Amino acid sequence: MNNFDNVAKNTLDEWINFLKNEEVKKGTKAKGLQAAKDSLEILKLSKEDMLEYERDEAVWRDYASGMSTNFLAGKLEGIREMAINAMHMGMQITEIVKLTGLPEEDIKSIRF
Secondary structure, X not given: OOOOOOOOOOHHXXXXXXXXXXXXXXXXXOOOHHHHHHHHHHHOOOHHHHHXXXXXXXXXXXXXXXXXXXXXXXXXXXXXXXXXXXXXXXXXXXHHXXXXXXXXXXXXXXXX
């Protein structure tokens, strides 16, 4: 690594440059190098900044989890509404199973 002249000729050189100089030059082709740089930047944070970063990450994880849960609940509600509408239209339960993907028992338990 000491003989590296800071000129990257291939992806290995790009990694060596990063390890030696902690930089990623524009147009880098080495896979994972940008992610490594991003991780290094996080590790360099002060204790106070790291706590703030971790709080922000927790908030975003909670937000994403809530959105996912709400999306799935909404999707299930929409499928149930579709099943109810299909019943109102006189479709057979076997057809509704094919249409919605719901188990037959679930469709039979739906009251409208």
